[in-house]
Structures are given as C-alpha cells and as structure tokens.
Amino acid sequence: MSEASVVPAPPSRPNVLFEYLLRCGDDRLVLGHRLSEWCGHGPILEEDIALANISLDLLGHSTMFLRLAGEVEGKGRDEDALAYFREAVEFRNCQMVELPVGDFGFTMTRQFLFDAYDIVLLDALSSSTHAELAAIATKALKEARYHIRHSGEWMLKLGDGTEESHRRTQRALDELWRFTPELFTADAIDMELHAAGVAPDLPALRPAWESIVRDVADRATLTIPHAAPRAASTRDGRSGAHTEALGHMLAEMQIVARSHPGASW
Amino acid sequence: MVTPIAARDDVLRILDGVMDPEVPVLSVRELGIVRDVIVDDAGAVTVVVTPTYSGCPAIRVIEEDIVAALTNGGIPNARIRTTYAPAWTSDWIPAEAREKLRAAGIAPPESAESGALVQLVRERAAVECPWCGSRDTEVRSEFGSTACKSLCVCRACLQPFELFKSI
Numbered sequence: 001m002s003e004a005s006v007v008p009a010p011p012s013r014p015n016v017l018f019e020y021l022l023r024c025g026d027d028r029l030v031l032g033h034r035l036s037e038w039c040g041h042g043p044i045l046e047e048d049i050a051l052a053n054i055s056l057d058l059l060g061h062s063t064m065f066l067r068l069a070g071e072v073e074g075k076g077r078d079e080d081a082l083a084y085f086r087e088a089v090e091f092r093n094c095q096m097v098e099l100p101v102g103d104f105g106f107t108m109t110r111q112f113l114f115d116a117y118d119i120v121l122l123d124a125l126s127s128s129t130h131a132e133l134a135a136i137a138t139k140a141l142k143e144a145r146y147h148i149r150h151s152g153e154w155m156l157k158l159g160d161g162t163e164e165s166h167r168r169t170q171r172a173l174d175e176l177w178r179f180t181p182e183l184f185t186a187d188a189i190d191m192e193l194h195a196a197g198v199a200p201d202l203p204a205l206r207p208a209w210e211s212i213v214r215d216v217a218d219r220a221t222l223t224i225p226h227a228a229p230r231a232a233s234t235r236d237g238r239s240g241a242h243t244e245a246l247g248h249m250l251a252e253m254q255i256v257a258r259s260h261p262g263a264s265w
Numbered sequence: 266m267v268t269p270i271a272a273r274d275d276v277l278r279i280l281d282g283v284m285d286p287e288v289p290v291l292s293v294r295e296l297g298i299v300r301d302v303i304v305d306d307a308g309a310v311t312v313v314v315t316p317t318y319s320g321c322p323a324i325r326v327i328e329e330d331i332v333a334a335l336t337n338g339g340i341p342n343a344r345i346r347t348t349y350a351p352a353w354t355s356d357w358i359p360a361e362a363r364e365k366l367r368a369a370g371i372a373p374p375e376s377a378e379s380g381a382l383v384q385l386v387r388e389r390a391a392v393e394c395p396w397c398g399s400r401d402t403e404v405r406s407e408f409g410s411t412a413c414k415s416l417c418v419c420r421a422c423l424q425p426f427e428l429f430k431s432i
Contacts, residue, residue: 046416050408057412060320064349119382135350139319142352142432145382146407152385212383 016189017130018073019092020199022082023238025065026093029083030246031114032058033253037101054111054147061140068132084257088247089240096179098237098246105158105168110176112151116212117183117205118144124200133198152216159220170222177225182236184209189238271340276302276310279338283330286323287411288429290369293327297357300348310335310343315353318412318432355413355431366429367395372417374431394419395426404428 035055042048066079077085097114101107122144125137158169186194186202193199217224235241257263280302283293293299293314301313312331316324328345335343355374358366363373372395391400399421406416407430415428 046406046408049410049416050406053408053412056320056322057318058320060316060318064319116383123382131350135348135352139349139352142354142377143318145384146430146432148383149385150407152383156385216385 015073016192017198018069019189020193021065021069021072021133022092023094025062025069025079025082026091027062027097027114028058028065029062030091030093030249031097031111032056032062033249034097034099034101035107035111038107043104050150051107054150057140057143057147061136061143064136064140068136080257084254088242088250091237091240091242091246091250093237093242093246094179094182095237095241095243096176096182098243098249099176099179100245100249102172103168105165106172106175108151108154108158109169109172112148112155112216113176113180113213115144115148115151116209119148120205120208120212121200124205128199129197148212155216155220155222159217159222166221169220173217173222174225182238185236185238187238271304271308271310273302273304275338276304276312276335276340276343279334279340280312280331283327283334286326286330287321288366288369288371288413290365290371291358291362293331295358295362295365297353298327299331310340311346312343313346313348315348317353321412323411353432355429358429370395370426371414372426372428374429377431392417392428394422394424396424397422402426 032055035051035058038051039048039055042051062083063079066082070077070079070082096110099106099110102110119141122137122141126134126141128134128137155169158165160166184203184206190199190202194201214224277294280294280299281292285291285293285296285298288296296317298314298317299312300315303311303313305311312335314324314328314331331345332343335341354377356377358374366373372392375390375392392402392404393400394402394417397419399419401420402417403420404415404417405425409416409427413430415430416425417428418425
C-alpha cells in the first residue's frame with residue numbers, strides 16, 4: 001500500500017474565477033428572465049418592447065459571462081448547461097434580482113437600482129487584468145447605458161407623477177432597500193480577485209452607486225429609506241441562499257430544457 | 266485532388282453579398298460585424314465576427330449565412346470565431362452605408378456617446394427624418410423592433426421611422 005493512499009486528499013481549491021463569473025452571469029440571467037415575464041403584459045406597446053429588449057440584452061450579457069465561466073471551469077459545461085441544469089442552491093445571483101416582478105413600479109425601481117449597480121460594476125470591470133472579462137464588460141457597458149437612461153427616466157415619471165404612482169414607487173424603494181447591501185458586500189472570492197486586479201473593490205463602488213441613486217430619487221421626489229440597511233448575512237445569494245421565489249422561477253425557466261434534454265429546433 | 270487555396274479577397278467579396286437579416290440593406294461587412302478573415306497556409310478559412318448587440322438573436326443566423334455563402338462560393342468548411350474586443354460600435358458604419366440606411370427609412374446612428382456614465386436626459390440634436398428631412402422629430406422609445414434601433418416619429422410628415430442606435 002502506498003504512502004499516499006492514507007493521506008486524505010486536500011479539499012479541492014474552489015475555482016474563484018468560476019464562482020465570480022457565475023455571480024455576474026446569474027444576476028443578469030435571473031433579472032433578464034424576470035423582465036421577460038412582462039412580454040405581452042407591458043402597460044403600453046413601446047414599454048412592452050423596451051422591457052423585452054432590455055431582457056434580451058441582459059440574457060446576452062449573461063451568455064457571455066456564463067460561457068466564459070464554463071470555459072474557466074473546464075468540465076465541459078456551456079452556458080446552456082449552466083443556465084438550465086443547475087439547482088437553485090447552485091445559483092449565485094443576488095437576491096434582489098430574483099424577487100417576483102410585482103407591479104410596474106416595483107419592476108422599474110428594482111431595474112433602476114440594478115442598472116446603476118450594473119454600470120458602476122461594468123465600468124470598473126472594463127479595466128480588469130483578465131482580458132476576456134474586460135472585453136465582456138466593455139461591450140455590456142455600452143448597452144447598460146441605455147438601460148439606466150430608460151429606468152432612470154421612469155423613476156422620474158413615476159416618483160414625480162401621480163399620487164398613486166408616487167406611492168407605489170416609494171413602497172417599492174422601501175421594500176427593495178434592504179436587498180442592496182448584498183450588492184456591495186465583498187467576501188473572500190471578491191477580495192482574492194480584487195487583489196489580483198481581476199475584479200474591483202466591491203465596497204468602494206457603493207458611493208458612486210449611491211450618488212446616482214440619490215440624485216435620481218431626489219429629483220423623483222422619492223425618499224431613500226432612513227433605516228440603516230441590515231448587514232448582509234453570510235447566507236446570501238452569492239453563497240447559494242435564496243428566497244422562495246427563485247425556485248419557482250427556475251422551475252418555469254428550466255422545464256423545457258429538462259423535459260427534452262439535448263433537443264434542438 | 267487538391268483544394269485550391271482561397272484568396273482572402275475572394276472571401277471578402279463573397280461576404281459583401283451576405284446581408285444582415287434584420288437590416289437587409291447592409292452587408293455584414295458594412296455593419297462591421299466581420300472583423301477579420303484569416304486564410305492559413307493549409308487554406309483553412311476563419312471569419313472573425315463580433316456581435317452588434319450581445320443579445321442579438323440574429324447573430325446565429327448571420328454565422329450560418331456566412332458559412333453557407335462561402336460554401337456556395339466554393340469555399341467549404343469556413344470556421345467562425347467570435348471576438349468581443351474591440352467592442353462593436355455604430356461608428357464603424359461607413360458613410361455610404363449610412364445613406365443606404367436613410368434610403369430604407371432608417372435614420373443613421375449619431376456618433377457613439379462617451380462622457381458621463383449616466384445621462385438621464387440625453388443631450389442630442391434632433392434626429393433628421395429619413396423620409397422628409399425635417400428635424401421636427403421625437404424619439405418615441407429608445408427601444409425598437411430590433412436591439413439596434415429606436416422608434417421615432419416625425420411631426421412634420423407624421424411618419425414613424427426607425428433610428429439606428431448609437432453605441
């Protein structure tokens with residue numbers, strides 16, 4: 001019996017870049033799918049088209065991140081395998097994006113909070129030392145600029161609109177605010193990749209994000225909740241802890257691929 | 266039998282005839298989707314493409330159209346390679362192609378914006394109506410029938426028209 005067989009194998013080192021790319025890909029996959037739920041239900045035709053377009057852009061960004069994730073993982077999984085054949089606990093999206101669409105005010109407020117995060121993150125990632133990641137971010141940023149212009153304009157219209165639209169948008173902001181710390185909480189993966197110049201210093205992005213959000217909220221006559229947001233727990237979306245909503249969404253999103261694995265059309 | 270090695274120029278000429286499925290007045294070269302053509306010593310042809318929009322559903326069709334056109338042109342087995350850098354920009358569309366867009370009722374893209382990350386109220390000159398030339402127009406929605414176009418309407422001739430987005 002060889003010496004080596006009695007020594008327990010060291011735990012395999014987690015592939016931090018793979019994990020990070022899943023976070024990026026899953027945020028956009030899940031939010032893109034949520035937006036697609038509006039297709040055919042938008043308040044006006046132009047908005048229906050706009051939401052579907054933004055959904056498509058986000059799915060495109062997700063595809064780029066997840067394809068690279070699959071390559072980095074090196075186990076033969078492509079973007080479709082990662083999107084359709086993982087369980088909820090394997091998803092690494094933040095919890096904010098998985099919440100049900102709610103009313104139009106909720107959808108747009110969530111979109112605005114994410115779009116502001118998206119542009120500050122993509123702007124930082126576009127100077128990543130990882131060339132492919134930087135290329136993806138640079139490309140996605142161009143499209144994300146259109147997204148925030150759209151959601152930002154809606155925040156102004158809804159917040160500074162009718163009593164009813166103001167009430168609903170303020171309610172959405174109040175409900176969503178506690179999900180925002182997760183966006184800027186760095187764990188060991190973020191810190192390791194930041195040290196390597198691959199990913200930005202996540203907490204340092206929050207001031208830029210908050211100034212965009214506060215500027216628009218002020219002009220929209222909305223009030224940023226005073227209560228200090230709860231500290232993000234260690235059990236957050238980035239580690240696979242999700243709200244009940246994600247499982248239901250994935251069931252719908254994944255059923256065709258799982259019922260007919262390998263089908264092509 | 267030895268397959269003759271295709272000249273790069275032959276490949277490019279064939280690609281001039283491959284039109285974008287969603288903007289069929291422009292070829293994939295005019296749109297800047299084709300970034301490079303590589304013919305190696307063994308004659309293997311690789312076409313390097315970049316998507317206009319990352320979620321553009323037409324990109325698969327475009328790749329198939331490129332391979333089919335080359336096959337029909339006597340250049341089988343061409344490979345497609347996708348690149349994201351440099352990121353596609355509407356600034357790559359040349360002047361003649363912009364006139365083709367206008368003739369098709371699509372206002373050509375303005376110069377791609379830079380500067381502030383967030384511009385809520387977009388500073389822009391009014392778009393010129395491709396039908397009547399008036400600048401009394403409005404952008405009805407930044408998002409249109411395809412990922413690359415916005416919806417506009419002309420107040421002078423009352424016609425709706427599309428604007429090629431600038432990114």
